[in-house]
Amino acid sequence: MIRLEGIGREFRVGDQLVRALRNIDLSFEAGDYAAIMGPSGSGKSTLLNIVGLLDRPTTGDYYLEGQNVTDLSDGETASVRREKIGFVFQFFHLVPRLSAEDNVALPMTLAGVAPQERRSRVSEVLRSLGLADRSRHRPDQLSGGQRQRVAIARATVMQPAVILADEPTGNLDTKSGKEVLHILEGLNDRGMTLIVVTHDSEIGDRARRRIGLVDGSIETDLRQR
Amino acid sequence: MTVTDVLGFTVVALRGFRVRTVLMLLAMSIGVASVVVLTALGDGARRFVAEQFSALGTNLLIMLPGRSETTGGPPPLMGETPRNLTLNDALALRRIPGVRWVAPISLGNAEVSLGARNREVLILGTTEEYLHVRGLTMGQGRFLVTPDPTRASPECVIGARIREELFAAQVALGQWLRLGDRRCRVVGILGTQEHSLGVAMDEIVLVPVVFALALFDKESLFRVLVEARTRDHVERTRQSVLEVIKARHEGEDDVTIIAQDAVLATFDNILYALTLAVAGIAAIALAVAGVLIMNVMLIAVSQRTPEIGLLKAIGAPPGQITTLFLSEAAMLSTCGALLGWLAGQLGVWALARAYPQVPIGAPLWAIAAALGIALVTGVAFGILPARRAARLDPVIALSRR
Ligand SMILES: Nc1ncnc2c1ncn2[C@@H]1O[C@H](COP(=O)(O)OP(=O)(O)OP(=O)(O)O)[C@@H](O)[C@H]1O
Ligand SMILES: [Mg+2]
Numbered sequence: 001m002i003r004l005e006g007i008g009r010e011f012r013v014g015d016q017l018v019r020a021l022r023n024i025d026l027s028f029e030a031g032d033y034a035a036i037m038g039p040s041g042s043g044k045s046t047l048l049n050i051v052g053l054l055d056r057p058t059t060g061d062y063y064l065e066g067q068n069v070t071d072l073s074d075g076e077t078a079s080v081r082r083e084k085i086g087f088v089f090q091f092f093h094l095v096p097r098l099s100a101e102d103n104v105a106l107p108m109t110l111a112g113v114a115p116q117e118r119r120s121r122v123s124e125v126l127r128s129l130g131l132a133d134r135s136r137h138r139p140d141q142l143s144g145g146q147r148q149r150v151a152i153a154r155a156t157v158m159q160p161a162v163i164l165a166d167e168p169t170g171n172l173d174t175k176s177g178k179e180v181l182h183i184l185e186g187l188n189d190r191g192m193t194l195i196v197v198t199h200d201s202e203i204g205d206r207a208r209r210r211i212g213l214v215d216g217s218i219e220t221d222l223r224q225r
Numbered sequence: 226m227t228v229t230d231v232l233g234f235t236v237v238a239l240r241g242f243r244v245r246t247v248l249m250l251l252a253m254s255i256g257v258a259s260v261v262v263l264t265a266l267g268d269g270a271r272r273f274v275a276e277q278f279s280a281l282g283t284n285l286l287i288m289l290p291g292r293s294e295t296t297g298g299p300p301p302l303m304g305e306t307p308r309n310l311t312l313n314d315a316l317a318l319r320r321i322p323g324v325r326w327v328a329p330i331s332l333g334n335a336e337v338s339l340g341a342r343n344r345e346v347l348i349l350g351t352t353e354e355y356l357h358v359r360g361l362t363m364g365q366g367r368f369l370v371t372p373d374p375t376r377a378s379p380e381c382v383i384g385a386r387i388r389e390e391l392f393a394a395q396v397a398l399g400q401w402l403r404l405g406d407r408r409c410r411v412v413g414i415l416g417t418q419e420h421s422l423g424v425a426m427d428e429i430v431l432v433p434v435v436f437a438l439a440l441f442d443k444e445s446l447f448r449v450l451v452e453a454r455t456r457d458h459v460e461r462t463r464q465s466v467l468e469v470i471k472a473r474h475e476g477e478d479d480v481t482i483i484a485q486d487a488v489l490a491t492f493d494n495i496l497y498a499l500t501l502a503v504a505g506i507a508a509i510a511l512a513v514a515g516v517l518i519m520n521v522m523l524i525a526v527s528q529r530t531p532e533i534g535l536l537k538a539i540g541a542p543p544g545q546i547t548t549l550f551l552s553e554a555a556m557l558s559t560c561g562a563l564l565g566w567l568a569g570q571l572g573v574w575a576l577a578r579a580y581p582q583v584p585i586g587a588p589l590w591a592i593a594a595a596l597g598i599a600l601v602t603g604v605a606f607g608i609l610p611a612r613r614a615a616r617l618d619p620v621i622a623l624s625r626r
Contacts, residue, residue, distance in 0.1 A: 082540020097241035
């Protein structure tokens with residue numbers, strides 16, 4: 001469902017050219033569970049941002065569900081993100097002044113979903129993530145693990161095909177990190193494609209597929225079982 | 226995203242940055258309030274003057290000898306010597322239906338003396354109707370009585386200052402004064418007056434018009450004051466007056482008629498311009514508020530960079546981001562403008578209480594303009610920050626913590 005062909009991404013810093021990604025050929029099947037690993041600066045985040053249509057490759061083509069999405073306009077990529085992609089970030093990125101339920105509802109609000117449907121879907125998602133009693137709390141009244149669960153609720157409330165998580169446990173203690181990972185894996189069990197960027201080899205080992213990036217190139221691509 | 230959702234999001238955002246919001250509202254409302262209060266003052270002054278003029282009689286026509294092409298200007302100094310404007314011309318005007326009073330005026334200087342005391346004074350010859358036209362009040366005695374205006378009975382009415390200077394503590398009524406080479410008896414003393422159309426009524430001696438003409442050895446009147454019955458009669462009366470004069474002057478309407486209305490209109494224009502100028506100055510405060518809104522919105526955009534990145538990541542197209550930030554600016558300026566309007570009205574109310582004699586009130590156009598400018602500047606100055614927000618690169622926006 002995701003196919004990258006000859007993707008390259010270069011950054012120009014002053015008169016220096018940084019090649020963050022070099023000629024990446026990669027595809028993900030629907031329902032995949034992949035971990036992207038590699039040393040710092042190897043281009044993991046850059047790759048994930050391109051897959052998530054937040055960033056554009058300098059070279060190459062990107063096909064999402066058969067459609068070439070490389071050259072879509074900003075408005076069009078926004079609607080693809082809205083319908084098909086859910087993001088989970090290391091720093092949660094919740095809107096601080098909104099309650100948990102309003103944060104979760106935000107993608108539906110932007111999409112113009114009617115309020116009653118919003119409410120029922122939000123409470124359903126929050127309940128399934130064990131946050132029903134926290135729905136009216138603001139982010140600063142929640143623990144890190146709870147915040148990340150709210151962020152996951154927000155990422156999944158539009159029923160996307162793909163969940164992209166950049167270091168989702170990077171800011172959490174081991175225990176809540178595990179919880180968050182279990183939740184993400186549970187989503188994957190129900191058919192969502194899950195791509196996780198991580199430093200942590202213990203987390204990487206849990207994925208069915210491990211992609212090793214070094215210096216912007218794919219070094220390893222292992223499938224378990 | 227529905228309108229309700231946009232407004233809801235905006236309200237929460239504005240509540241989330243309370244100090245900023247309050248300051249913006251303050252700036253905007255000060256701008257609007259100052260426009261409202263200052264124009265109210267300007268317009269109040271304008272209406273005050275208009276009322277003063279009305280008290281003098283807006284139904285008044287002033288006729289002077291000699292033709293002038295422009296109304297309100299002085300009669301021509303050069304060219305044809307104008308025909309005299311005689312007392313009989315003036316008396317003929319009494320027969321015009323729309324006319325209420327006709328007061329002929331002959332004006333000149335003469336020496337007035339009582340025993341050893343003397344001084345130069347302004348002598349105004351007229352008829353009893355002058356009292357009504359000018360709305361003069363009497364201090365003592367009576368005004369001139371001229372049942373037959375063509376008779377020069379030796380009577381005079383003197384201003385309050387003249388009485389003081391000539392008679393001091395003595396009784397003035399019934400005394401004889403010397404005016405130039407003639408004598409007249411004091412029959413009345415004017416009450417203390419305000420200036421009436423530039424003439425200091427306290428320092429004047431009023432005599433029957435024929436008396437004055439003889440004193441100055443003149444045929445022609447200085448002015449004729451004609452008061453129409455109502456304001457609506459003024460224009461028709463003016464036409465009739467011209468016709469009568471034309472008939473009497475061998476087909477020439479060689480007089481100039483100034484309507485009090487024209488004088489009033491001049492004042493009105495001046496004060497209106499003044500009001501506009503003051504409103505313009507106050508509008509600068511509005512523009513400043515607009516710039517302030519832009520600044521604060523720019524700060525808001527950089528403060529909320531991660532939030533903007535997030536909104537983009539979860540599928541907000543650039544247009545939606547623009548809408549969200551513009552609606553913040555618009556809501557700030559709308560609320561600020563409404564608050565300012567309320568504050569302005571309160572100020573106007575207070576001023577009206579403090580100066581009940583001046584009709585203070587902001588004109589509608591000023592209020593509408595102030596609110597309009599507030600909204601337009603708010604939104605216009607909101608565009609730049611909103612577009613900057615919409616153009617942010619989501620990756621960079623999200624990577625900033
Ligand atoms: N906006 C940018 N401008 C310039 N260079 C950039 C930019 N974004 C990334 N890079 C460079 O691209 C390379 C890859 O960065 P990337 O963030 O993808 O690394 P990463 O693998 O996610 O690292 P980390 O594990 O530290 O998050 C790095 O050398 C980085 O300096
Ligand atoms: Mg990274």
